[in-house]
Amino acid sequence: MVKKYLLLFLPLVLFLLLTFFLVKGLFSEARYEVSTQVDRQLPEFSLPDVMDEDQLYTRQVFENQVTLINVWGTWCVTCAIELPFLTSLREQGVRIVGLYFEQDLDPDFGGKSLQQIRTDIRQTLNQLGNPYQFNIFDVNRDYSMDLGVTGAPETFLVDMHGRVLLHHVGDLNERVWQDKFLALYQQAMLEQKNG
């Protein structure tokens, strides 16, 4: 008899499960994000400074120092929004290196001149603050692809061994810094001090 009543409730239970599943989908992140980069060593690269093509950087610039790598471009609206906050982080002593890429510089179509890019960068950074120690120019966006970058802005937290601790897609603001970055950053800084 009890079994029969249990069977009677089975459709209701199934219905509730289905409802739960669908409602969860309604409020979940619309984008699926899994970074493959976390815990990985930064890939090798050799790229010029965006302001000076004779200045070449390699992976060594990320050794022995905890760094935020911020992927950005002057064409990117959200990047402009996060620049003031990033500048305030620099003022607190956070080392931030820009990985600059240009949207209009499509290898298939050509585009903006290097001179124009530099003028735009100077203008933007004068206006909104300059959080960067220097900017690596990802000319063909190959390095961005090696890092699994899907757009801008994105930010990586890299420890003193050049290992990625965190990959954040979207703008970096006070809330994200507090919730996602701070604990890991402090831990990495502690290691740097002791090491």
Add this chain to the structure above:
Amino acid sequence: MVSRWVLFFGVLVFSLVANAEEKYQFENPQQRADFLLLTKELRCPKCQNQNIADSNALIANDMKRKVHQLLLEGNDKQQVIEFMKVRYGEFVHYQPPMTPVTFWLYFGPVLFVLTCFGYFIYQRRRNDGQNVAQNITGSVDDQQIEKLKRAESALKDTQ
């Protein structure tokens, strides 16, 4: 009406092929076929639910360019897919591999149907068994038949 659709898709397909030919040069037809297949099977990480052939996002164009470059360098299809997976995760390929988690994705529905079918058969057998048992006990229970007979004759007497 039908011919109009045929024409529409014909133009569409032709323009896609023409587009690929225009923008990317290949050394042989196999590379072109691989390119077309790969750009259909690789998913755009920015504009999800589109493959990179369909998408015009910057990242999708960059990935197409990379696929082209890798094919020209002599990589085969699987190597190109691996290249993208290392950077963007399993997610980037539209064919999920068989893992303990995706096993349920692949075989869950089949298992569900089989389980239901098995339960159905089991129930039927059990019901049949019960009916047979009831028939047997019914025919063997002489006492009850006796009682009924007596009641019948009693009724007849009162009439």
